[in-house]
Amino acid sequence: MAEDKTITLTLKVWRQKNAEDKGHFEIYKAKDINENMSFLEMLDVINDTLTLNNQTPIAFDHDCREGICGSCGAMVNGVAHGPVSGVTLCQLHMRSFNDGDTVVIEPFRAKSLPVIQDLVIDRTAFDRIIAKGGYISVKTGSAPEANDTPIEKKKADASFDAAACIGCSACVAACPNASASLFVSAKVSHLVLLPQGHAEKKRVVQMVDQMDKEGFGGCSNAYQCQAACPKEIKVENIARMNREYIKEKSIR
Amino acid sequence: MLKLSTIQKKQIVGITGLAMVGFVLAHLSGNFLIYKGPEAFNGYAKFLHDLGALLWMMRAGILASFLLHMGFTINLVITNRKARVNRYYKYQNHRSESSLATQLMPLSGSIILIYIIFHLLDFSLADKVGIIQGIDYGLYGLVINTLKDPIHAVLYIISMASVGLHMYHAFQSVFQTFGLMSEKNQPRLVLASKVLGVAITLGYSSIPVYIMMNF
Ligand code: HEM
Ligand code: FES
Numbered sequence: 001m002a003e004d005k006t007i008t009l010t011l012k013v014w015r016q017k018n019a020e021d022k023g024h025f026e027i028y029k030a031k032d033i034n035e036n037m038s039f040l041e042m043l044d045v046i047n048d049t050l051t052l053n054n055q056t057p058i059a060f061d062h063d064c065r066e067g068i069c070g071s072c073g074a075m076v077n078g079v080a081h082g083p084v085s086g087v088t089l090c091q092l093h094m095r096s097f098n099d100g101d102t103v104v105i106e107p108f109r110a111k112s113l114p115v116i117q118d119l120v121i122d123r124t125a126f127d128r129i130i131a132k133g134g135y136i137s138v139k140t141g142s143a144p145e146a147n148d149t150p151i152e153k154k155k156a157d158a159s160f161d162a163a164a165c166i167g168c169s170a171c172v173a174a175c176p177n178a179s180a181s182l183f184v185s186a187k188v189s190h191l192v193l194l195p196q197g198h199a200e201k202k203r204v205v206q207m208v209d210q211m212d213k214e215g216f217g218g219c220s221n222a223y224q225c226q227a228a229c230p231k232e233i234k235v236e237n238i239a240r241m242n243r244e245y246i247k248e249k250s251i252r
Numbered sequence: 253m254l255k256l257s258t259i260q261k262k263q264i265v266g267i268t269g270l271a272m273v274g275f276v277l278a279h280l281s282g283n284f285l286i287y288k289g290p291e292a293f294n295g296y297a298k299f300l301h302d303l304g305a306l307l308w309m310m311r312a313g314i315l316a317s318f319l320l321h322m323g324f325t326i327n328l329v330i331t332n333r334k335a336r337v338n339r340y341y342k343y344q345n346h347r348s349e350s351s352l353a354t355q356l357m358p359l360s361g362s363i364i365l366i367y368i369i370f371h372l373l374d375f376s377l378a379d380k381v382g383i384i385q386g387i388d389y390g391l392y393g394l395v396i397n398t399l400k401d402p403i404h405a406v407l408y409i410i411s412m413a414s415v416g417l418h419m420y421h422a423f424q425s426v427f428q429t430f431g432l433m434s435e436k437n438q439p440r441l442v443l444a445s446k447v448l449g450v451a452i453t454l455g456y457s458s459i460p461v462y463i464m465m466n467f
Contacts, residue, residue, distance in 0.1 A: 014341075025341065078344035109338035176345075176355070177332035179258075208257050217335035218258030218328050221425045222354050227346035235428070236435050243431025245259050 006032040007099040011046065013058055014106045016115050019122075023115065025104075035095040039082060040065060040072060042094055059118040065090040067230065070166030073173070074119045075106040080170035080228035088168060088230040108173030112180075112215045125214040126167050126183065132210040133203025134187040136196050149195050159193035162186045164231040174228035177217030182225035184211050185241035186233045192244055204244040258331065261324045266429040268317035268324075269422055273448075275314050276415065280455050287462070290392040297391050322365065329358055353420040353449070360418040367411035374398055384467070395459075400467050405460035416453030423448050 009030040016023030033042050040062050047057035063071040067088040074089055076082035082092040097103065107119045114122050151159075165186035172180050188204045191197030212218075219238060226235045256264075282300075285292045300307055345355070353360070375394065382393020389396070399405050424445035427433040433441060 075340060075342070078340060078342035104342045106340055106342070109340060111335050111337050176336060178335035178338075179332070205257075208259055212258050215335055217332035218262055220328075220332065220354070220357070221350075221421075221428045223349035224346055227349045234435060236433070239428050239431045239433045241431075242259055242263075242429060245257075246263070246431065249260075 005035045005095075007035060007094065007097060007101075008032060009097060009100070010102040012102060012104045013118075014115075015058070015118055016107075017117065019114055019116055030103075033094050035093070037094045038065065038090055039076070039092040039094065040090045059116075059120045061120050062090060067091045068166060070168040073108055073168045073170055075104075075108060075173060077104050080108065080174045081168075081230050085227065086230060086232050088166075091230075108169055110169075110172045110175075110178035110216070112178065113169055113172060121169070123167070123169055125216070126169065126180070128214065129180065129184060129207050129210045130167075130187065132206040133200050134191070134207065135200070136191060137199055138196065151194060155193045159190050162189035162193070162233060162237050165190070165229075165233055166231060168230060170228040170230060171225035171233075172216065174224040175217065176222055176224060177220055179219050179225075180211050180214075180216040181219040181238050181241070182229065182233055182235065184208060185237040188241045188244060189237040192240075201244075202248055204241060205248050208241070208245060258328065261328055262429050265321055265324045265328065266426040268321040270426050271317040272314065272321065273419065273423060275317075276419075276452060280452065283456070283459055286392065286395065286459060290389045293392045293395075294390050318368075322361075325358070325361060351421065353417045354425075356417060357421060360414040363411060363414035364418060367407075367414070370407075371411075374404075396463055396467050399460040399463045402464070405464055408460050409457045412456040413453050415456070416449040418449075419452055420446055420449030 011028040061071045063069040072089045171182035380391045424441040
């Protein structure tokens with residue numbers, strides 16, 4: 001087997017001790033990085049060295065490392081989740097970089113998603129939005145008959161596409177207004193398109209109100225969220241949210 | 253402000269903006285009468301004035317749209333800037349998703365605002381006197397004499413480019429704001445919006461160019 005290619009990078013990483021700290025950039029050399037590593041594995045390597053040198057490792061969130069949990073994420077050279085579209089940071093490979101590159105790594109930023117430490121941010125604002133209606137009420141017990149409720153293929157597909165949202169907050173991070181519209185619209189679309197989601201249809205109003213209350217911005221239709229989303233959620237969902245919002249407001 | 257959500261505020265911005273797009277198009281078709289000569293142009297102005305109460309209702313409508321549009325955009329821009337106090341050291345905008353016109357909405361809007369003030373002073377509030385070679389051509393003459401001045405003409409064209417730039421983003425944006433945009437109709441709406449923006453700029457700008465070449 002051919003030897004794996006390695007690259008050497010200069011990292012410019014945001015270091016911030018805690019929420020109160022002002023934070024600053026720190027430069028690190030990432031020497032002989034195996035191209036087949038993921039971005040997070042590369043950070044693991046840096047952190048090993050930092051630990052051995054009695055320095056505080058770079059804090060970053062991660063869990064599944066396969067693009068399904070939504071824990072990871074950072075701005076890499078000004079792009080949420082890095083230069084490859086449709087993937088999370090943990091799915092980004094080092095072969096996307098060239099030997100000698102300088103890589104700027106910053107946390108996702110927004111007033112409503114404050115930094116806790118280094119690249120770790122507080123996303124509980126998302127939880128509070130979900131608590132306002134990002135769920136359905138079902139009777140527990142034995143599983144219902146699968147074909148009891150027929151659903152149009154088109155609707156099922158659209159709902160499924162929206163359900164791909166992992167709540168990573170890249171949309172907020174990329175938005176010039178730090179708006180959570182793509183996230184909220186994905187949750188609203190996912191549920192409103194299915195009959196099971198109809199009981200709590202007023203969720204769109206409650207979730208949008210909570211989004212505003214949390215201090216996220218409004219949507220200016222700049223669609224930077226769509227480019228940033230690792231799950232390729234479309235802004236069509238925001239149109240649907242706006243539509244549902246008008247419907248729910250005019251019914252009452 | 254008023255307990256309205258960001259979505260509702262944006263919808264007010266959209267509907268008042270759309271009303272103003274209608275005004276901008278109607279105004280342009282009126283302006284084109286300048287090519288038919290003083291009788292046609294002044295006749296149209298007289299027709300509008302003779303509408304009396306109806307004209308004042310239209311003026312009130314457009315003024316209300318303007319004030320609401322401006323008030324709510326300023327309010328939204330402040331909300332949006334506050335949400336984005338934490339800026340990036342490095343940030344890459346995806347041009348594939350939104351044009352420069354989108355980013356420049358507050359700027360093009362502000363230029364339009366300044367323009368409107370001077371526009372009202374130049375034409376609406378001025379004495380309708382325009383003497384060309386010893387003869388008073390009224391409003392027609394006033395327009396010719398004002399836009400004959402290269403400084404006026406250039407500032408006018410810059411303002412019309414701002415209106416065009418605003419429209420370049422605005423028209424299609426309203427469809428998204430009201431939930432009428434889909435992946436299917438988006439390319440057509442975006443194209444229509446761009447055509448509208450360019451057409452408005454060229455249409456309005458043709459008038460000072462015509463005047464500078466012929467008077
Ligand atoms: C003839 C005058 C004007 C017309 C026809 C017009 C039209 C429009 C339209 C149709 C929109 C799109 C709304 C949407 O996305 O749903 C818009 C947005 C906007 N307008 Fe205007 N506008 C005018 C004047 C102004 C002025 C004077 C200002 C600034 C003081 C302004 C600032 C803005 C801003 C900042 C937006 C974007 C709002 C956002 O995305 O959140 N506009 N305009
Ligand atoms: S760690 Fe789970 S999505 Fe990246």
